[in-house]
Amino acid sequence: MATAAATMPPLPTLSKQVTEWVASVRELTQADEVYWVEGSDDEYRHFIGQLQQSGELQKLNEAHYPNCFLARSHPSDVARVEHLTFVCTSKQEDAGPNNHWMAPAEARAKMRGLFSGCMKGRTLYVVPYCMGPIDSPYARCGVEITDSAYVVINMMLMTRAGRAALERISREDSFVKGLHSTGELDPNRRFIMHFPEDLAIESFGSGYGGNALLGKKCHALRIASYQARNEGWLAEHMLIVGLTSPQGDTHYVAAAFPSACGKTNLAMLIPPDSMPGWTVTTVGDDIAWLHPGPDGRLYAINPEAGYFGVVPGTNRKTNRNAFEMIQRDTLFTNVALTADNQPWWEGLDTGTPVIDWQGQPYAPGNGPAAQPNSRFTVSAKRNPRYAPEADSPRGVPISAIIFGGRRRGVAPLVYEARDWNHGVLVGASVASETTAAAIGQAGVLRRDPMAMKPFAGYNYGDYWSHWFAMGQKLKHPPKIYHVNWFRRDSDGKFLWPGFGDNLRVLDWVLKRCSGRAEANETAIGNLPRPSDLNLAGLDISESALDELLSIKADEWRAEAADMAKYLDEFGARTPAQLRAQVAALQQRLG
Numbered sequence: 135m136a137t138a139a140a141t142m143p144p145l146p147t148l149s150k151q152v153t154e155w156v157a158s159v160r161e162l163t164q165a166d167e168v169y170w171v172e173g174s175d176d177e178y179r180h181f182i183g184q185l186q187q188s189g190e191l192q193k194l195n196e197a198h199y200p201n202c203f204l205a206r207s208h209p210s211d212v213a214r215v216e217h218l219t220f221v222c223t224s225k226q227e228d229a230g231p232n233n234h235w236m237a238p239a240e241a242r243a244k245m246r247g248l249f250s251g252c253m254k255g256r257t258l259y260v261v262p263y264c265m266g267p268i269d270s271p272y273a274r275c276g277v278e279i280t281d282s283a284y285v286v287i288n289m290m291l292m293t294r295a296g297r298a299a300l301e302r303i304s305r306e307d308s309f310v311k312g313l314h315s316t317g318e319l320d321p322n323r324r325f326i327m328h329f330p331e332d333l334a335i336e337s338f339g340s341g342y343g344g345n346a347l348l349g350k351k352c353h354a355l356r357i358a359s360y361q362a363r364n365e366g367w368l369a370e371h372m373l374i375v376g377l378t379s380p381q382g383d384t385h386y387v388a389a390a391f392p393s394a395c396g397k398t399n400l401a402m403l404i405p406p407d408s409m410p411g412w413t414v415t416t417v418g419d420d421i422a423w424l425h426p427g428p429d430g431r432l433y434a435i436n437p438e439a440g441y442f443g444v445v446p447g448t449n450r451k452t453n454r455n456a457f458e459m460i461q462r463d464t465l466f467t468n469v470a471l472t473a474d475n476q477p478w479w480e481g482l483d484t485g486t487p488v489i490d491w492q493g494q495p496y497a498p499g500n501g502p503a504a505q506p507n508s509r510f511t512v513s514a515k516r517n518p519r520y521a522p523e524a525d526s527p528r529g530v531p532i533s534a535i536i537f538g539g540r541r542r543g544v545a546p547l548v549y550e551a552r553d554w555n556h557g558v559l560v561g562a563s564v565a566s567e568t569t570a571a572a573i574g575q576a577g578v579l580r581r582d583p584m585a586m587k588p589f590a591g592y593n594y595g596d597y598w599s600h601w602f603a604m605g606q607k608l609k610h611p612p613k614i615y616h617v618n619w620f621r622r623d624s625d626g627k628f629l630w631p632g633f634g635d636n637l638r639v640l641d642w643v644l645k646r647c648s649g650r651a652e653a654n655e656t657a658i659g660n661l662p663r664p665s666d667l668n669l670a671g672l673d674i675s676e677s678a679l680d681e682l683l684s685i686k687a688d689e690w691r692a693e694a695a696d697m698a699k700y701l702d703e704f705g706a707r708t709p710a711q712l713r714a715q716v717a718a719l720q721q722r723l724g
């Protein structure tokens with residue numbers, strides 16, 4: 135990697151749009167040097183070496199965690215910042231009450247001030263990347279300019295970054311422009327701005343995850359959801375999992391849950407011993423781009439190429455695949471350390487922390503040893519159950535869509551929507567307790583329709599209309615479900631074991647999809663009876679099952695009324711069809 139040579143764009147056919155934009159950013163930021171990322175393994179190793187030298191990365195115990203490194207972020211910069219994240223459309227109502235809005239001119243001026251001269255004495259890295267298989271018509275490209283080498287190596291793991299992406303960009307001459315600087319990490323000078331009408335993102339003052347790896351939430355969800363609406367597809371906060379039954383048929387399921395609610399665990403599920411013969415493979419763990427296919431079914435690609443997963447709680451029992459996956463070639467951010475320099479986190483059943491996530495001697499009085507939103511970054515190829523179809527340019531056909539949240543009450547273990555249009559209400563009704571994935575109080579119940587509250591790049595009212603319109607385009611739409619793995623009893627104990635045992639619910643879902651399972655028709659949708667679920671080998675009480683698989687009409691009447699009130703926030707943009715679905719639900723509830 136010769137930095138001097140890298141000031142020259144590497145392709146003779148390089149799009150002028152890219153070179154002119156890079157030149158203008160260089161002028162604005164006053165960067166000393168420009169480096170174009172090629173995407174090679176040698177280059178990755180070089181960046182790792184550079185970050186070790188600067189002290190930004192620390193090598194972990196090579197015998198136990200080969201090629202693994204630890205990064206510590208600033209203690210005030212450990213999660214997404216929803217209150218500092220803006221969608222800057224020309225008209226405020228296009229961003230909707232679900233987004234913070236700023237007028238584009240005002241936002242651009244503010245960001246110009248912040249970016250002005252901010253890379254003096256530093257290198258500007260140009261990261262061309264492709265979201266999705268490089269040869270897929272569904273994939274979309276972007277270029278992230280950043281002054282953080284940590285961001286570069288994360289983008290190299292999380293996306294298809296480098297020369298191949300730049301070649302595609304030069305061919306298509308259309309890409310998302312993402313500009314990022316870590317700035318001074320001052321929370322008062324931190325903004326994540328989106329300009330969907332210009333396919334542009336500007337992010338300043340954070341080096342963390344969804345704030346800084348612009349291919350992820352900023353591009354693949356906020357900008358892409360806006361593009362998807364115009365172009366007739368969906369960009370969703372969904373994992374994609376492949377399930378092969380003991381009989382040998384394979385189905386793909388997409389599932390939306392809010393951040394830190396177990397998407398990675400479901401995407402990498404290990405079947406319980408009492409369900410032999412099942413094979414579970416991962417297509418994606420966080421984001422799905424869904425397109426109507428030529429056969430009238432819905433096809434999904436995972437735009438990402440790696441996982442940025444929550445570390446705490448990961449162990450051999452909760453997620454053996456993820457646990458094994460992060461034993462090598464992994465970047466850890468904000469975990470604790472043992473005396474022999476191994477990473478440590480809450481929920482790991484071995485070892486003792488001696489250094490906490492902030493680099494201080496561990497003292498239990500100071501809170502958890504690992505930051506609750508500490509993360510691993512690892513290439514998807516390291517997943518022992520990486521689906522071979524994950525790189526397919528046409529995507530995988532989706533049999534069922536599952537929505538879910540973290541709710542101690544009200545929502546049963548699982549229920550099935552009556553049809554696609556009712557499913558739009560089921561998705562729109564997701565409510566979930568907040569988690570450590572965003573700055574703010576955790577454990578507060580909030581509405582999070584389709585698990586997209588922080589990520590829908592336009593007005594939710596228009597977004598629901600788009601969901602209804604998508605149903606019209608599908609001759610064979612997936613069935614839609616809602617699950618809740620987090621239901622608790624009156625003592626606060628979880629009623630359902632979760633993790634691998636969630637396959638029992640997926641088994642019922644797939645049987646329903648092929649007309650091989652019964653259900654109990656209720657006002658909210660179809661629920662399995664205990665006898666409809668495979669419960670072999672599961673130690674669960676009858677009363678727990680009863681609570682998990684029943685609904686209380688008064689709770690649901692209150693829920694429906696609350697939903698109706700929530701929809702009022704979106705005024706005339708709320709589709710009449712969605713109001714009609716709520717009214718029909720209320721009528722069924724009596």
Ligand code: SAT
Nearest residue numbers: 214343344351393571
């Ligand atoms: O920080 S990220 O947005 O990348 C992770 C998450 O919150 O889902």
Ligand code: MN
Nearest residue numbers: 371392393420
């Ligand atoms: Mn996510």
